[in-house]
Amino acid sequence: MFIKTRQGHPCRKGKVVDKETLDTISKLEGFMQNSSTENVEKTFESMFGKEKHGRVRCYGRTVTPSLFKRNQEIAAIKKGYDMKIDGMAKRIEGLETMMTLILKQQNPDLNEDDIEHMMSLAFGKENSVIAPRSSTSTHVLCFDQVDQEPQENTAEQMEE
Structure with missing residues (x-):
């Protein structure tokens, strides 16, 4: 660690060791090559002193x-979570590939664009053109007669 922290770093312009x-x-590098791990620690301690509490x-x-x-x-x-997420992403890709193959077998007349569109709808991908709305409105229009202007009612008034 001492060697890594003391060597020049490309980000530090003008800093010379x-x-x-x-x-x-x-x-220290010479001692590390010629001795075991215990001796390296003793050598380091003799060069820099005992470790402070x-x-x-x-x-x-x-x-x-x-x-x-x-x-x-x-x-x-x-790191564990990153590995888990990578594994899940690979598994999802495999499932998507399997679904694409099943769709091609079931419907041989579908082209790639149709299958891609169906997959984006099924998996709710953000890049799909048709996506469900983020919120629904409680505003409802009621027509009492065919040629009459619509009356505005809220969902609460409709329940009454």
Whole structure:
């Protein structure tokens, strides 16, 4: 983590890593290649000192262990939900393909546009031309006689 946070970043224009940091990174990389995980941690501790209580090293002053753990758990949950959504999307695509094949078998005279229109109506896709209204009106027109002007009644008056 120390190496990743200290290397130059393309977004930071003009920020150059100083010579001391480059030397420390090269020493740390050399120790990492030549020793096991436990020795790397000991080497890191000998170079930078013991870890301070209540903080996570290399993440700044504001990151605490509980916050770090919580953020990792949230990221794992989000990743799980993203995978679940991707799986459901693939499954829906498969079902749409199956429905299209069934419609073609049942009605061989239908063209692709008709089938696409039927599918958009069935699945309620936003790009369909004909879509149900978002709300219904309670306004009802009543004709007492054929040639007479319409009278306006609300739904409540119709129930009476």
